[in-house]
Amino acid sequence: MKLELGNIFIRDIRFDSVSKVEKGILFVNADELRDHLLEDENIKSVSLEIARPGESIRILPVKDVIEPRVKVQGSGGIFPGILSKVSTVGSGRTHVLKGAAVVTTGKIVGFQEGIIDMSGPGADYTPFSKLNNLVVVCEPVDGLKQYAHEKAVRLAGLKAAAYLGKLAKDVEPDEVKVYETPSLKEGIEKYPDLPRVAYVQMLQTQGLLHDTYVYGLDMKHSLPTMLYPTELMDGAVVSGNCVSACDKNTTYHHLNNPVVHDLFAKHGTELNFVGVIITNENVYLADKERSSDWSAKLAEFFGVDGVIISQEGFGNPDTDLIMNCKKIEAKGIKTVIITDEYAGRDGASQSLADADASADAVVTAGNANMLVSLPPMEKVIGHPEVANVIAGGFEGSLQQDGTIVVELQAITGATNELGFNKLSAR
Amino acid sequence: MVKEIERAGLPVVHMCTVVPISLTVGANRIVPTVAIPHPLGNPALSIEEEKELRRKLIDKALKALTTEVEEQTVFEQ
Numbered sequence: 008m009k010l011e012l013g014n015i016f017i018r019d020i021r022f023d024s025v026s027k028v029e030k031g032i033l034f035v036n037a038d039e040l041r042d043h044l045l046e047d048e049n050i051k052s053v054s055l056e057i058a059r060p061g062e063s064i065r066i067l068p069v070k071d072v073i074e075p076r077v078k079v080q081g082s083g084g085i086f087p088g089i090l091s092k093v094s095t096v097g098s099g100r101t102h103v104l105k106g107a108a109v110v111t112t113g114k115i116v117g118f119q120e121g122i123i124d125m126s127g128p129g130a131d132y133t134p135f136s137k138l139n140n141l142v143v144v145c146e147p148v149d150g151l152k153q154y155a156h157e158k159a160v161r162l163a164g165l166k167a168a169a170y171l172g173k174l175a176k177d178v179e180p181d182e183v184k185v186y187e188t189p190s191l192k193e194g195i196e197k198y199p200d201l202p203r204v205a206y207v208q209m210l211q212t213q214g215l216l217h218d219t220y221v222y223g224l225d226m227k228h229s230l231p232t233m234l235y236p237t238e239l240m241d242g243a244v245v246s247g248n249c250v251s252a253c254d255k256n257t258t259y260h261h262l263n264n265p266v267v268h269d270l271f272a273k274h275g276t277e278l279n280f281v282g283v284i285i286t287n288e289n290v291y292l293a294d295k296e297r298s299s300d301w302s303a304k305l306a307e308f309f310g311v312d313g314v315i316i317s318q319e320g321f322g323n324p325d326t327d328l329i330m331n332c333k334k335i336e337a338k339g340i341k342t343v344i345i346t347d348e349y350a351g352r353d354g355a356s357q358s359l360a361d362a363d364a365s366a367d368a369v370v371t372a373g374n375a376n377m378l379v380s381l382p383p384m385e386k387v388i389g390h391p392e393v394a395n396v397i398a399g400g401f402e403g404s405l406q407q408d409g410t411i412v413v414e415l416q417a418i419t420g421a422t423n424e425l426g427f428n429k430l431s432a433r
Numbered sequence: 434m435v436k437e438i439e440r441a442g443l444p445v446v447h448m449c450t451v452v453p454i455s456l457t458v459g460a461n462r463i464v465p466t467v468a469i470p471h472p473l474g475n476p477a478l479s480i481e482e483e484k485e486l487r488r489k490l491i492d493k494a495l496k497a498l499t500t501e502v503e504e505q506t507v508f509e510q
Contacts, residue, residue, distance in 0.1 A: 290450070290468045291467075291469075295451070323454070326454055361454050
């Protein structure tokens with residue numbers, strides 16, 4: 008399967024009377040987009056805001072971040088099974104508004120989470136401070152049930168991103184990158200001497216605001232399966248989770264998965280990137296056992312020499328992580344796990360809830376318990392008072408002058424376990 | 434908490450869903466429960482069925498508490 012990604016670099020975003028992309032500037036007709044989103048009868052109001060890198064703006068609570076993309080050639084459409092019909096994506100050509108994003112916020116279900124600061128010390132911890140963001144503030148109709156509310160805001164974000172993505176359809180990209188995955192047989196013939204490597208991506212599937220969707224299917228109801236890596240780039244996997252926002256994968260992360268991109272960079276020279284095994288993180292022990300059995304079985308069947316496993320979230324998913332690692336190692340396949348740590352504010356406590364001797368190659372994305380102080384911003388989009396109740400926050404987190412003192416886990420993407428961030432402790 | 438109470442001389446039964454974590458942290462008597470969001474109940478059952486489920490779990494835990502163990506033990510039945 009072969010996909011061309013045409014990147015169109017966006018350096019600014021502005022409201023205008025006509026939505027278009029011109030000379031690296033994304034113009035948005037706010038009325039037109041608002042009307043489009045208000046077609047959902049579950050949404051009472053939508054307001055649109057712009058947040059650019061370096062501005063004194065704080066966004067919270069953040070539900071999702073989505074990169075605008077559009078299918079230009081090939082089967083299916085962006086976000087198949089959700090916005091587009093179920094049809095296999097990942098081939099042909101896709102255009103990307105690189106440097107732009109849609110951020111969704113609104114008071115959702117009482118415990119939606121995530122902070123994005125566009126400047127100041129908090130901006131260093133989230134990759135989304137570097138993007139030209141269109142912030143979609145959605146409020147539901149009165150009395151809307153929690154699950155319907157979550158779905159309405161999830162869809163609003165995807166729709167807004169698809170609306171912007173369509174503007175890129177006839178724009179000449181600034182660069183075109185090609186990603187190709189051969190079939191198992193072709194891969195073995197083409198790269199007989201290269202080590203075969205698969206990527207096991209664990210997806211959060213634990214209930215309301217902790218779910219992930221694959222071609223529209225709630226992944227908790229699926230057994231582990233495989234994807235061509237390029238399917239991810241066309242929105243085959245969509246985020247429905249944001250609680251303890253530091254280590255949850257937004258839809259933006261799935262579209263731009265750095266494990267996939269780094270493996271592609273070495274594909275054909277240092278290794279043979281065979282494909283992606285996706286698995287879930289369910290709340291029943293039997294599910295955890297079954298799913299990890301399955302991911303190990305798939306890795307064995309693909310005949311790989313090594314596997315990279317990324318976790319999503321922390322706590323009980325640490326057990327899914329260790330089960331995957333242990334069972335895949337038991338097949339004689341080398342593993343590296345990517346995780347983060349909850350080691351207490353002083354970093355002295357045990358980092359993971361579970362452990363095993365076979366987990367001897369570990370990449371950490373940082374300690375989510377670390378306290379950070381986020382100075383006040385001139386403008387807050389959303390609801391600042393939630394700082395006191397979100398994971399990582401506590402009574403008194405929001406101070407009189409607007410300063411927020413929280414654990415790192417409250418910041419969207421701060422310890423992302425796909426390794427999306429650039430900060431290091433070296 | 435399990436380990437500190439046992440250190441003080443009282444036997445403890447750890448009722449939990451993710452048994453591997455309980456084994457990793459060193460509980461001696463472990464009773465597996467239903468699910469992470471509802472360890473001692475099941476919202477899919479009727480109230481009568483759920484009461485029976487709860488009683489069985491508690492009976493099992495009390496039995497585990499009065500059982501001598503030589504090593505970490507998971508009370509499956």
